[in-house]
Amino acid sequence: xxxxxxxxxxxxxxxxxxxxxxxxxxxxxxxxxxxxxxxxxxxxxxxxxxxxxxxxxxxxxxxxxxxxxxxxxxxxxxxxxxxxxxxxxxxxxxxxxxxxxxxxxxxxxxxxxxxxxxxxxxxxxxxxxxxxxxxxxxxxxxxxxxxxxxxxxxxxxxxxxxxxxxxxxxxxxxxxxxxxxxxxxxxxxxxxxxxxxxxxxxxxxxxxxxxxxxxxxxxxxxxxxxxxxxxxxxxxxxxxxxxxxxxxxxxxxxxxxxxxxxxxxxxxxxxxxxxxxxxx
Amino acid sequence: xxxxxxxxxxxxxxxxxxxxxxxxxxxxxxxxxxxxxxxxxxxxxxxxxxxxxxxxxxxxxxxxxxxxxxxxxxxxxxxxxxxxxxxxxxxxxxxxxxxxxxxxxxxxxxxxxxxxxxxxxxxxxxxxxxxxxxxxxxxxxxxxxxxxxxxxxxxxxxxxxxxxxxxxxxxxxxxxxxxxxxxxxxxxxxxxxxxxxxxxxxxxxxxxxxxxxxxxxxxxxxxxxxxxxxxxxxxxxxxxxxxxxxxxxxxxxxxxxxxxxxxxxxxxxxxxxxxxxxxxxxxxxxxxxxxxxxxxxxxxxxxxxxxxxxxxxxxxxxxxxxxxxxxxxxxxxxxxxxxxxxxxxxxxxxxxxxxxxxxxxxxxxxxxxxxxxxxxxxxxx
Numbered sequence: 315x316x317x318x319x320x321x322x323x324x325x326x327x328x329x330x331x332x333x334x335x336x337x338x339x340x341x342x343x344x345x346x347x348x349x350x351x352x353x354x355x356x357x358x359x360x361x362x363x364x365x366x367x368x369x370x371x372x373x374x375x376x377x378x379x380x381x382x383x384x385x386x387x388x389x390x391x392x393x394x395x396x397x398x399x400x401x402x403x404x405x406x407x408x409x410x411x412x413x414x415x416x417x418x419x420x421x422x423x424x425x426x427x428x429x430x431x432x433x434x435x436x437x438x439x440x441x442x443x444x445x446x447x448x449x450x451x452x453x454x455x456x457x458x459x460x461x462x463x464x465x466x467x468x469x470x471x472x473x474x475x476x477x478x479x480x481x482x483x484x485x486x487x488x489x490x491x492x493x494x495x496x497x498x499x500x501x502x503x504x505x506x507x508x509x510x511x512x513x514x515x516x517x518x519x520x521x522x523x524x525x526x527x528x529x530x531x532x533x534x535x536x537x538x539x540x541x542x543x544x545x546x547x548x549x550x551x552x553x554x555x556x557x558x559x560x561x562x563x564x565x566x567x568x569x570x571x572x573x574x575x576x577x578x579x580x581x582x583x584x585x586x587x588x589x590x591x592x593x594x
Numbered sequence: 595x596x597x598x599x600x601x602x603x604x605x606x607x608x609x610x611x612x613x614x615x616x617x618x619x620x621x622x623x624x625x626x627x628x629x630x631x632x633x634x635x636x637x638x639x640x641x642x643x644x645x646x647x648x649x650x651x652x653x654x655x656x657x658x659x660x661x662x663x664x665x666x667x668x669x670x671x672x673x674x675x676x677x678x679x680x681x682x683x684x685x686x687x688x689x690x691x692x693x694x695x696x697x698x699x700x701x702x703x704x705x706x707x708x709x710x711x712x713x714x715x716x717x718x719x720x721x722x723x724x725x726x727x728x729x730x731x732x733x734x735x736x737x738x739x740x741x742x743x744x745x746x747x748x749x750x751x752x753x754x755x756x757x758x759x760x761x762x763x764x765x766x767x768x769x770x771x772x773x774x775x776x777x778x779x780x781x782x783x784x785x786x787x788x789x790x791x792x793x794x795x796x797x798x799x800x801x802x803x804x805x806x807x808x809x810x811x812x813x814x815x816x817x818x819x820x821x822x823x824x825x826x827x828x829x830x831x832x833x834x835x836x837x838x839x840x841x842x843x844x845x846x847x848x849x850x851x852x853x854x855x856x857x858x859x860x861x862x863x864x865x866x867x868x869x870x871x872x873x874x875x876x877x878x879x880x881x882x883x884x885x886x887x888x889x890x891x892x893x894x895x896x897x898x899x900x901x902x903x904x905x906x907x908x909x910x911x912x913x914x915x916x917x918x919x920x921x922x923x924x925x926x927x928x929x930x931x932x933x934x935x936x937x938x939x940x941x942x943x944x945x946x947x948x949x950x951x952x953x954x955x956x957x958x959x960x961x962x963x964x965x966x967x968x969x970x971x972x973x974x975x
Contacts (some may be wrong), residue, residue, distance in 0.1 A: 483683070484698075487661060487758075488689065490684055590746075
């Protein structure tokens with residue numbers, strides 16, 4: 315019985331992993347294909363990587379994407395944190411329920427709608443006040459901030475709700491004015507949540523194709539837009555090479571994060587053991 | 595002329611003493627719910643005052659109003675003569691020790707204790723000295739560089755105490771200070787807390803639901819129920835002279851009898867109870883009408899249990915059968931069935947060492963219960 319179940323479990327596990335990773339393995343495999351036609355194996359080669367690094371288009375798109383992602387993550391973290399704080403810590407205020415519902419709307423709104431409405435806004439603004447004169451970096455960044463900050467606000471909200479308010483009260487009781495409580499106690503304790511929000515915003519922005527393609531203009535091509543437009547002309551090995559590099563970067567990131575978490579866990583277990591031994 | 599009385603330990607009896615904290619008809623409503631219902635309270639300098647009550651009785655809300663985390667819906671709170679209603683928590687001369695201790699997890703023990711002094715812009719050298727002193731007082735010197743999660747429960751409790759005391763507040767508010775500790779540590783910490791209070795002379799206001807804790811710690815206790823004070827008094831007053839059934843039942847155990855006044859003399863009253871059938875002779879007069887419905891409370895340790903019939907009167911005696919014995923070593927608890935299925939609880943010290951292991955009074959034995967005329971308490975509500 316036990317044996318049987320474990321075979322069943324193992325096969326589902328194997329199937330699941332295969333389902334997730336075979337496409338990626340294929341992608342990596344074909345990025346080293348000498349032949350220009352993707353499904354035909356023409357021998358091992360790294361020439362697509364070399365070509366990739368030589369292509370200014372790819373570099374421009376990558377820098378633009380990283381710039382947008384960084385600026386977006388910073389603004390989204392600040393605005394989202396403020397929104398989360400307002401929702402959880404300011405008690406009841408007029409329109410709180412409405413605000414709290416509206417902040418999570420971008421999470422469920424179809425991206426096409428968000429993209430379309432933002433595009434409309436930018437066009438309307440252009441004709442009304444003359445700004446933005448052209449769509450590109452700034453419009454994409456603004457569009458990304460609008461939905462990223464909703465994610466950050468949700469993360470901050472849940473972290474604040476789990477954080478006992480008595481720490482903030484204790485600080486006040488010891489003579490800290492509200493602003494001081496925020497900088498001394500609330501923000502340091504929120505830091506992990508803010509970091510998580512920053513990283514999530516960064517990835518969301520780097521990942522976004524739909525909204526960006528709505529609000530971008532000529533001359534501003536983000537990496538996803540570049541990949542998508544090239545793929546439309548047919549599968550290309552240089553795009554495979556680019557995707558392989560992205561997979562590598564993500565994998566390294568996950569491994570590092572996992573290692574740090576493991577170390578923290580071990581440290582915590584050690585601390586617990588230490589206090590247990592000292593207690594009379 | 596009566597000679598001058600010494601009020602140092604009992605400032606609430608001194609007619610000339612000015613209360614340090616005055617709570618004047620303070621109420622607190624949360625929506626439709628009334629947490630604190632128009633209470634008045636005077637607390638004097640140097641007291642260790644306990645607010646005692648079950649959960650939801652309003653004791654914590656009152657404490658939070660003293661700390662400034664809640665504002666009274668009506669009424670005023672005066673501390674040292676100053677109206678506190680519009681004073682925010684960070685400007686009040688009080689500090690609070692939280693039930694959860696609320697230690698800042700990202701700061702070391704030393705920085706936790708120093709936090710309050712830093713906010714007050716105390717010079718660095720003085721901070722150093724006062725924090726070090728306070729940390730040695732609570733015997734945490736070797737833990738000063740630790741973070742809170744590296745401490746045991748008892749150590750955290752002491753850090754919280756040190757952090758609240760280092761600012762030398764006029765009043766220290768303690769919310770269930772021993773609630774999170776295990777029993778042995780609790781007893782030990784109780785006395786430490788009393789010593790510290792005596793040493794520093796700070797007024798302590800303690801919120802607790804543990805009556806034993808309140809009895810040992812406090813100079814006075816306020817028993818709270820449904821947002822009101824049922825009784826305020828010293829532990830002895832509250833225990834020996836409860837003013838209502840609520841208080842008598844809440845503090846310690848009491849056998850409660852319902853009855854009527856059948857005789858009201860100048861120096862005694864007699865109460866007759868029907869269930870169980872019994873007469874109580876009480877050795878003090880009362881301004882009460884004959885026939886009034888009253889209750890008699892009888893503490894378990896004030897009842898004698900014996901196999902022989904007591905010599906004198908028929909009042910203050912009842913016959914029964916031992917139903918249960920709880921042997922606790924120093925004392926034994928008997929549950930005696932009287933007049934049908936009414937149970938009376940008796941605690942009796944085991945003063946004699948028995949010759950063999952058989953108990954002097956056994957299960958199902960006929961016994962006589964008796965008590966002094968001064969032992970029972972007549973309650974009208």
